[in-house]
Amino acid sequence: MGLLSCPGFSSKPSLKLGLKAISFTPKNCSFPYFFHTRTHFIQTLQSCNDYVFATLTHAKILKHGLLNDTFTANHLINCYVRLQKAGQAYQLFDEMPEPNVVSYTSLMSGYVNMGKSQICLWVFREMRKGTVLPNEFTFATAVNACSMLADLKTGKQIHAHVQSFGFQCNLVVCSSLVDMYGKCNEVGLARRVFESMECKNVVSWTSMITACAQNGRGDEALGLFREFNWLAWEYPNQFMLASVITACANLGKLVSGKVTHGAVIRHGHDSNDVVASALVDMYAKCGCILYSDRLFRRVPNPSVIPYTSMIVAAGKHGLGKLSLELFEEMIARRIKPNGVTFVGVLHACSHSGLVDEGLEYLNSMSRKHGIVPEAKHYICVVDMLGRTGRLDEAYQLAKSTEVNNDEGAVLWGTLLSASRLHGRVEIAAEASKRLIESNQQVALAYVTLSNAYALAGQWENAQSLRTDMKRTGVYKEPGCSWVEIKDSTYVFHAGDVSGERGSDILSLLRELEGKMKERGYIGRLTGLVFIDVEEEAKEEMVGLHSEKLALAFGLINIPKGVTIRIMKNLRMCRDCHEAFKWISEITERDIVVRDVNRFHHFDKGLCTCRDFW
DNA sequence: CTAGGGTTAG
Numbered sequence: 001m002g003l004l005s006c007p008g009f010s011s012k013p014s015l016k017l018g019l020k021a022i023s024f025t026p027k028n029c030s031f032p033y034f035f036h037t038r039t040h041f042i043q044t045l046q047s048c049n050d051y052v053f054a055t056l057t058h059a060k061i062l063k064h065g066l067l068n069d070t071f072t073a074n075h076l077i078n079c080y081v082r083l084q085k086a087g088q089a090y091q092l093f094d095e096m097p098e099p100n101v102v103s104y105t106s107l108m109s110g111y112v113n114m115g116k117s118q119i120c121l122w123v124f125r126e127m128r129k130g131t132v133l134p135n136e137f138t139f140a141t142a143v144n145a146c147s148m149l150a151d152l153k154t155g156k157q158i159h160a161h162v163q164s165f166g167f168q169c170n171l172v173v174c175s176s177l178v179d180m181y182g183k184c185n186e187v188g189l190a191r192r193v194f195e196s197m198e199c200k201n202v203v204s205w206t207s208m209i210t211a212c213a214q215n216g217r218g219d220e221a222l223g224l225f226r227e228f229n230w231l232a233w234e235y236p237n238q239f240m241l242a243s244v245i246t247a248c249a250n251l252g253k254l255v256s257g258k259v260t261h262g263a264v265i266r267h268g269h270d271s272n273d274v275v276a277s278a279l280v281d282m283y284a285k286c287g288c289i290l291y292s293d294r295l296f297r298r299v300p301n302p303s304v305i306p307y308t309s310m311i312v313a314a315g316k317h318g319l320g321k322l323s324l325e326l327f328e329e330m331i332a333r334r335i336k337p338n339g340v341t342f343v344g345v346l347h348a349c350s351h352s353g354l355v356d357e358g359l360e361y362l363n364s365m366s367r368k369h370g371i372v373p374e375a376k377h378y379i380c381v382v383d384m385l386g387r388t389g390r391l392d393e394a395y396q397l398a399k400s401t402e403v404n405n406d407e408g409a410v411l412w413g414t415l416l417s418a419s420r421l422h423g424r425v426e427i428a429a430e431a432s433k434r435l436i437e438s439n440q441q442v443a444l445a446y447v448t449l450s451n452a453y454a455l456a457g458q459w460e461n462a463q464s465l466r467t468d469m470k471r472t473g474v475y476k477e478p479g480c481s482w483v484e485i486k487d488s489t490y491v492f493h494a495g496d497v498s499g500e501r502g503s504d505i506l507s508l509l510r511e512l513e514g515k516m517k518e519r520g521y522i523g524r525l526t527g528l529v530f531i532d533v534e535e536e537a538k539e540e541m542v543g544l545h546s547e548k549l550a551l552a553f554g555l556i557n558i559p560k561g562v563t564i565r566i567m568k569n570l571r572m573c574r575d576c577h578e579a580f581k582w583i584s585e586i587t588e589r590d591i592v593v594r595d596v597n598r599f600h601h602f603d604k605g606l607c608t609c610r611d612f613w
Numbered sequence: 614c615t616a617g618g619g620t621t622a623g
Contacts, residue, residue, distance in 0.1 A: 042614080074614050081615095105615040140616035147617095175617040206618040242619040277620040308621045343622040379623060410623050 038072055045075040054079050058092075067095075074102045081110030086119075105138045108145070117145035121154060134161075136170045143173065147180035155180045171197070175204040182211025187220075202228075206240040213247040221247035222256060238269040242278045249282035257282045273299065277309040284313030304335050312344040320352025337369055343376055350384035358384050375407040379414055386418025394418060395427050409440035416445065420452040428452040443474050 080089035111120035146155035181190035212221035248257035283291035349358030385394035416431035435445035453462035
């Protein structure tokens with residue numbers, strides 16, 4: 001046993017005094033001194049929240065010769081784990097003569113809680129080499145490590161393991177499996193585990209709802225929530241509500257969002273930070289930035305999470321200055337920003353044309369805040385430079401950014417959109433090449449590049465790309481928009497004016513355009529440029545066309561006072577936000593604009609930021 | 614003694 005190697009007490013003379021030294025007097029000892037039995041040690045360890053105290057207790061346990069006792073040592077491991085002392089926990093574990101399943105599991109959960117899931121899995125593998133058998137706690141922890149890492153392969157292996165050990169009916173193990181599959185974007189597999197469960201509780205329902213909400217299946221999430229409420233076995237808690245609000249946000253369902261907000265208040269979760277953040281985000285995504293602001297201002301002591309949500313919300317609405325003010329306010333309050341906060345700040349700069357400020361913030365990240373910029377930050381900056389037309393800088397930065405395959409797709413897709421927007425064909429070609437090579441967003445790469453060629457008047461190139469696409473069978477799935485009116489959803493496909501009331505819609509759009517012009521808006525709702533090479537090409541060019549159709553459709557059919565929701569393909573920046581505000585005023589209706597697609601529908605048609613700058 | 618769920622971005 002490496003007793004003396006444990007830090008904090010190796011040189012303490014009292015060690016040599018032997019057992020007699022245990023009769024401390026209250027005078028020279030500020031902590032409970034009446035340690036005669038194992039139970040006392042354990043009670044002390046369970047309530048111990050101080051590292052020095054833990055070390056002292058460790059020393060005493062050692063003196064009593066209780067360190068070889070697995071039960072006592074396990075408590076000590078847990079104590080170190082609670083104090084985030086991975087090194088101490090591991091050392092102690094390593095010196096145990098007979099670690100049992102609890103020792104292993106405690107250590108594993110310690111690593112997961114400290115964000116070292118990889119090591120957790122290593123401990124698990126080590127355990128499997130020995131004779132100690134895992135139990136349901138061990139599996140839950142190992143699965144949890146896989147979800148943190150989004151490691152589907154290992155997750156599946158452990159799932160198989162779970163079955164061979166007969167834990168496939170365990171509530172907690174299954175909940176963590178549902179969560180793991182959700183985090184790995186495998187909603188189908190999550191659902192399968194969920195359906196197989198004989199008994200479910202609020203946690204397993206939350207895992208399933210979250211799996212849907214985080215994978216673009218908001219409707220399914222809301223359906224599950226409805227089902228859960230209908231069963232009425234348990235009340236939804238703050239975790240579940242936060243996920244449901246996220247689902248509403250992603251669907252642009254303002255009314256459902258408000259209803260959920262009501263449930264939050266009824267169940268007394270309105271003081272919860274994360275719930276408040278989800279609400280701030282939801283209102284912003286549903287177009288109600290004023291509600292976001294009001295809500296945010298009511299959070300008593302906002303942590304980094306509500307601040308970040310609000311920074312992002314303001315940025316989304318083109319209120320870059322407000323985002324930056326919030327950031328500075330946060331710093332002044334000594335709240336530490338995290339990586340996501342900077343994504344929000346950079347994103348806000350990007351969408352308000354605050355390029356120099358944005359670059360300054362990027363530089364300050366590691367210098368002032370000790371956060372090393374990652375690919376996601378560089379992607380924001382590439383976007384920011386690209387939007388303003390500083391394509392060469394954007395390209396240089398993109399080339400020097402280290403990315404994995406997924407990040408690469410976002411990075412080069414961002415650059416591709418920007419170069420198309422500014423007619424930089426050569427950079428567009430390079431970006432498309434990289435996208436196609438990485439085997440991601442291939443159709444988008446083809447279509448966008450082809451459009452870039454077409455815009456630059458290089459028709460042969462545009463045409464040959466189209467031919468290539470046909471030959472290789474690459475197909476761009478057409479996008480669509482939808483508008484929800486009461487209980488019905490009306491779906492529109494791009495460029496489709498052929499509907500029942502197509503001509504009505506067009507004439508109404510012209511009328512609206514006229515009214516907007518009167519108020520000084522210089523954009524156009526109709527008459528977008530078609531560069532018609534193939535049918536799918538239209539989609540790329542007229543992404544917003546369908547919004548306008550949806551909008552017009554709504555205006556024609558809906559009586560006053562009904563909420564119209566228009567979704568898709570729109571990134572809010574100052575000018576388009578204004579435009580919609582005007583439309584909203586003119587028509588006396590709430591208008592909610594939602595972006596459904598994850599990738600690259602920046603600045604189409606109405607939302608051209610160049611005009612603003 | 615050890616276990617599961619929530620926010621923010623692209």
